[in-house]
Amino acid sequence: MATRHDPSGSFPAFALGVAALVASPAPFGQAPPVQATPVQPPPGQASFGQSASSAHESHPEVVITGTRESDVVLVAKVEQALQKDPYLFVSHISVSAENGVLRLEGVVQDPFDMLQVVRLARRAAGKRRVINEIEFVDGGEDHD
Amino acid sequence: MCTRVLRSLVALCAAAVVLFSYSAASIAQQSTTDAMQDRMRDLQQQIDQLNQQLKQMREDQAKTQQQASTAVQEVSATKKTVDATSKTLGDFMKGFFGTFDMSIDATTKGMSDMLAFGYSCSGPGGTPPCVPNATPKMTPNWGPSPYGRVGWMGMMSSNGSNVGYRGTHRIDGTTVDFVYQVSTALNLAAAPGLQNTWTKQSNTVLGAVGLGDTYIGFKERQWGTLKFGTMYMPYKTSTDRLNPFAGGLGDYSVVMGNTGGDNRVEFGTRADHVIVYDSPTWSGVSFDAAYQLGQNPDPYNNIVSLGGTDCYGGNLPGSGNLPLNCDDGGYNYGYSFDVKFEMFGLYLTAAYELHGGVNRSSDGVGANSPIYGALLGPAGANGCPTPANALSLKILDWTDYNNLCAEFPNSAVAGTPEYNAFYDTANEWAFKLGGQYTFDFGLTISYIYEELKRDLPSFMEFQNERQRNGDWLSAEYVFNGGADRIAVGWAHAGASLGDPGGQHNFNPNGIGDNQANMYTIGYWHKMDKQLSVYLQAADTANDGNAHYDIGAGGHGIKTDCHDATHPQFIDYSSAGPTTWGGCHEIGVSTGVNFKF
Numbered sequence: 001m002a003t004r005h006d007p008s009g010s011f012p013a014f015a016l017g018v019a020a021l022v023a024s025p026a027p028f029g030q031a032p033p034v035q036a037t038p039v040q041p042p043p044g045q046a047s048f049g050q051s052a053s054s055a056h057e058s059h060p061e062v063v064i065t066g067t068r069e070s071d072v073v074l075v076a077k078v079e080q081a082l083q084k085d086p087y088l089f090v091s092h093i094s095v096s097a098e099n100g101v102l103r104l105e106g107v108v109q110d111p112f113d114m115l116q117v118v119r120l121a122r123r124a125a126g127k128r129r130v131i132n133e134i135e136f137v138d139g140g141e142d143h144d
Numbered sequence: 145m146c147t148r149v150l151r152s153l154v155a156l157c158a159a160a161v162v163l164f165s166y167s168a169a170s171i172a173q174q175s176t177t178d179a180m181q182d183r184m185r186d187l188q189q190q191i192d193q194l195n196q197q198l199k200q201m202r203e204d205q206a207k208t209q210q211q212a213s214t215a216v217q218e219v220s221a222t223k224k225t226v227d228a229t230s231k232t233l234g235d236f237m238k239g240f241f242g243t244f245d246m247s248i249d250a251t252t253k254g255m256s257d258m259l260a261f262g263y264s265c266s267g268p269g270g271t272p273p274c275v276p277n278a279t280p281k282m283t284p285n286w287g288p289s290p291y292g293r294v295g296w297m298g299m300m301s302s303n304g305s306n307v308g309y310r311g312t313h314r315i316d317g318t319t320v321d322f323v324y325q326v327s328t329a330l331n332l333a334a335a336p337g338l339q340n341t342w343t344k345q346s347n348t349v350l351g352a353v354g355l356g357d358t359y360i361g362f363k364e365r366q367w368g369t370l371k372f373g374t375m376y377m378p379y380k381t382s383t384d385r386l387n388p389f390a391g392g393l394g395d396y397s398v399v400m401g402n403t404g405g406d407n408r409v410e411f412g413t414r415a416d417h418v419i420v421y422d423s424p425t426w427s428g429v430s431f432d433a434a435y436q437l438g439q440n441p442d443p444y445n446n447i448v449s450l451g452g453t454d455c456y457g458g459n460l461p462g463s464g465n466l467p468l469n470c471d472d473g474g475y476n477y478g479y480s481f482d483v484k485f486e487m488f489g490l491y492l493t494a495a496y497e498l499h500g501g502v503n504r505s506s507d508g509v510g511a512n513s514p515i516y517g518a519l520l521g522p523a524g525a526n527g528c529p530t531p532a533n534a535l536s537l538k539i540l541d542w543t544d545y546n547n548l549c550a551e552f553p554n555s556a557v558a559g560t561p562e563y564n565a566f567y568d569t570a571n572e573w574a575f576k577l578g579g580q581y582t583f584d585f586g587l588t589i590s591y592i593y594e595e596l597k598r599d600l601p602s603f604m605e606f607q608n609e610r611q612r613n614g615d616w617l618s619a620e621y622v623f624n625g626g627a628d629r630i631a632v633g634w635a636h637a638g639a640s641l642g643d644p645g646g647q648h649n650f651n652p653n654g655i656g657d658n659q660a661n662m663y664t665i666g667y668w669h670k671m672d673k674q675l676s677v678y679l680q681a682a683d684t685a686n687d688g689n690a691h692y693d694i695g696a697g698g699h700g701i702k703t704d705c706h707d708a709t710h711p712q713f714i715d716y717s718s719a720g721p722t723t724w725g726g727c728h729e730i731g732v733s734t735g736v737n738f739k740f
Binding site (some may be wrong): 066081086087088089090091092107108110111112114115116118119122128131132133135136137138139 | 164185238241242243304306308310329330356357376381382385386387388390391425428430486488489582585586588620622625626627629668670672673674698729736739740
């Protein structure tokens with residue numbers, strides 16, 4: 001299973017996006033992806049950590065790193081749920097998350113597999129939004 | 145005195161002893177010092193040698209370490225290269241996908257007991273009301289019943305099997321991916337080749353790259369995907385997920401998107417020369433749009449499009465019972481559009497597709513209908529027209545035509561429209577609404593309502609079997625931790641506006657008597673993530689003039705209402721099996737499916 005995790009790009013833009021997300025009402029009743037657990041900045045990203053600290057001082061809720069971890073955790077949870085299923089073929093499915101919104105991409109070769117992937121992903125993602133962009137490859141040819 | 149002397153001697157001796165003792169010690173000491181010096185010298189030499197050796201060893205060690213470090217670096221570099229190569233290879237291999245599916249079917253056309261009667265009609269110009277003659281039609285070669293083996297038959301079928309490769313390539317300095325896919329449909333049960341069986345004529349070759357969704361394009365997360373190639377269009381893909389029986393006998397394509405019955409799915413056929421745009425998803429809403437370039441120089445779209453192999457809509461030229469033209473559904477351009485909404489377990493979609501200038505000449509004159517009398521010459525015996533010219537001799541199967549004319553002796557004389565390819569070339573479009581709800585406990589309910597339309601002038605509506613509505617309802621339930629699932633489905637084809645009357649047992653009273661219902665049930669058991677087995681059954685009940693099948697869509701072998709009639713013509717027509725309306729196909733299929 002391929003994994004793609006973003007947000008990518010510079011921190012200020014990311015922070016603005018997250019701040020906007022936190023400030024705005026949660027879409028479709030979804031709770032903001034707040035994660036209180038402090039997170040160590042990734043190696044080689046001191047500026048990220050420093051900025052996070054600054055953000056921590058000015059915005060006690062500190063959702064920035066939490067949101068980022070939440071995406072990682074979200075993707076990991078969903079991937080684990082999909083891979084753990086003994087009957088679901090997900091080698092061509094990729095899972096990514098951005099600001100707490102889960103995205104499923106790739107192909108399945110049976111419409112049922114698509115439904116099952118989405119069903120399991122929703123179950124694992126809890127109340128998070130799930131965007132289904134999985135394609136069904138219909139290998140049949142239908143000339144008569 | 146003696147004592148003194150003795151003392152003196154003793155003293156002297158002592159002195160001597162002392163002297164000698166000192167000297168001996170001194171001498172001995174001197175000797176020891178030399179020895180020690182020698183030894184020290186030796187030791188120093190040894191130390192020097194050892195230092196030298198140590199230095200040498202250090203140098204050697206340094207060299208060794210350097211060599212080891214170099215080796216480690218080399219190994220590390222090699223490992224990185226191997227890892228990178230493995231990853232590249234893994235990524236490359238991961239691009240392959242496919243399905244192998246093989247089933248053993250037992251199906252019947254359900255028409256072995258049918259009889260065809262001629263009709264005597266008392267309406268104006270030999271039109272209805274009609275009553276069947278007392279004596280069945282006696283076809284010269286075989287009698288009044290369908291010809292050939294039309295009962296239960298065992299078959300091996302390769303269903304939806306395919307192999308493909310897809311991938312992406314990030315364009316440097318952008319967020320745009322170049323995307324590509326090549327695919328081919330496979331027949332695992334027979335040698336590859338042109339698909340020219342008794343009820344299926346196509347120039348496309350199973351197993352050749354391109355017989356499957358094949359495209360190149362560009363994808364950007366925020367802007368969507370633009371693809372160019374040969375692909376299914378949005379009208380089909382929008383409801384693929386509502387079809388639990390895809391590739392099976394009970395594939396909903398038996399009815400849905402299938403305007404005239406039989407095997408071909410007009411609004412579900414893979415399109416050549418098509419541009420497809422897939423939008424991103426905004427708050428659960430997305431849309432897809434496609435445009436199919438016509439590339440057909442003929443004003444009636446009666447020839448294969450430039451760069452194509454088959455007529456648009458499927459089939460090779462001549463499959464429609466007429467000379468080698470694309471008059472059995474060939475069209476020019478097409479476009480397709482869908483809107484989708486998905487949130488939580490709910491999925492809703494609306495889709496539309498249009499085929500421009502669909503040539504259906506074979507529905508009328510190709511059906512040997514006497515209504516097209518104006519094509520022919522003046523009335524002869526019994527009011528039946530005579531051949532107008534050499535062309536009409538080539539176009540019509542005169543044996544069948546004269547049989548029909550004997551049934552409807554005055555139809556042609558009644559002044560039906562002159563045959564003109566333009567008259568039977570019209571736009572066709574389809575529209576559908578679909579909904580699906582997926583419950584978390586494993587149940588999925590799906591429904592589709594569909595309308596099919598052919599924009600014919602009113603005087604041509606009598607043969608318009610392409611205009612009707614349809615429904616599809618299915619329920620699917622997964623249980624046993626995802627290992628098993630069952631599904632049931634029902635498809636309904638509404639009555640069409642007209643009927644070309646091409647069936648051998650056509651009932652002229654039965655215009656509109658061509659509804660059909662398809663019932664299907666299936667069970668699938670997954671052995672693991674990739675391997676599954678299944679058992680499916682389907683039953684299509686046709687009204688008297690309807691001729692829907694089982695297996696249309698992705699199933700490898702279709703079971704339809706055609707018999708095995710095999711007359712030989714000299715008119716370049718591929719006129720093939722006779723259609724028997726009202727056939728009642730039933731089939732059971734069990735097979736194995738493997739995905740990778």
